[in-house]
Amino acid sequence: MMTKQHESSQRPSLIFILWMLGNTDSCCDTVTKVQSYEGYSESVSCPYESRYHNSLKYICRGNRPSTCLQQALITSDTKQNGRFRLDDDKMSGTFTVTxxxxxxxxxxSYLCGVQRNSDVDVFSAVELEWCCVKSTTINGTAGYPLTLQCPYPRQYRHNKLLTTSPTRYLSDEHLSEICFGVCFVLLYVRIC
Known part of the structure; x- marks a missing residue:
């Protein structure tokens, strides 16, 4: 379920992938995959067994079950905390974190947790990953500069590439040549 918070026609949006990881930790056994863009809202469903419908539900950052409840971003008692909201559908046995x-x-990394009073809490692992960009049309005027913004994760700061075709990659030192070619093509398409 995606809801648009804002739209920017001047820069590409980021895309996020959330997925619940299975078998990454002995605490977790569920797998779900969800995609969303920067600025949007995204809901992650965390299923639980019906016998825990009155138990405390929560989500925390990281992947350490032993400290998750103490570091919870939101709980079913709190329901809303800043940009995080938790809704518990006891009939379906699923709580949703938006x-x-x-x-x-x-x-x-995040963990969805369900508190069990007499045993170790039940967890599902969630990974929120910044991965890709969304295509955006940029308008320009012939003879004037055009700025292309290309956000990327820090770990790729030395691997910046720009392509004009699926098989030809150029480093950022060729940016001005390619920018002119891309701008020309965009303007040509718009004029024709």
Missing amino acids: INSLTQNDSG
């Missing part, structure tokens, strides 16, 4: 206005800083 994160509003996604940013790159939201990327990372």
Whole structure:
């Protein structure tokens, strides 16, 4: 379920992939995959057994079950905390955590937890990953500069590439030549 928070025609949007990882930790055994863009809201469903419908539900950052409840971003008692909202559908045995206005800083590991009073809590692992960009049309005027913004994760700061075709990649030192070619093509298509 995606809801649009804002739209920017001047820059590409980031895309996020959330997925619940199975077998990454002995605490977790569920797999779900969801995609969303920067600035959107995204809901992550965390299923639980019906016998836990009155138990405390929560989500935390990281992947350490032993400290998750103490570091919870939101719980079923709190329901709303900043951009995080937790809704518990006891009939279906699923609680849903909604994160509003996604940013790159939201990327990372999360755990959905269900508190069990007499045993170890039940967890599902969630990975929120900043991965891709959305295509955006940029308009320009012939003879004037055009700025292309290409956000990327920090770990790829030395691997920047720009392509004009699926098989030809150029490093950022050729940016001005390619920018002129891309701008020309965009303007040509618009004029014709």
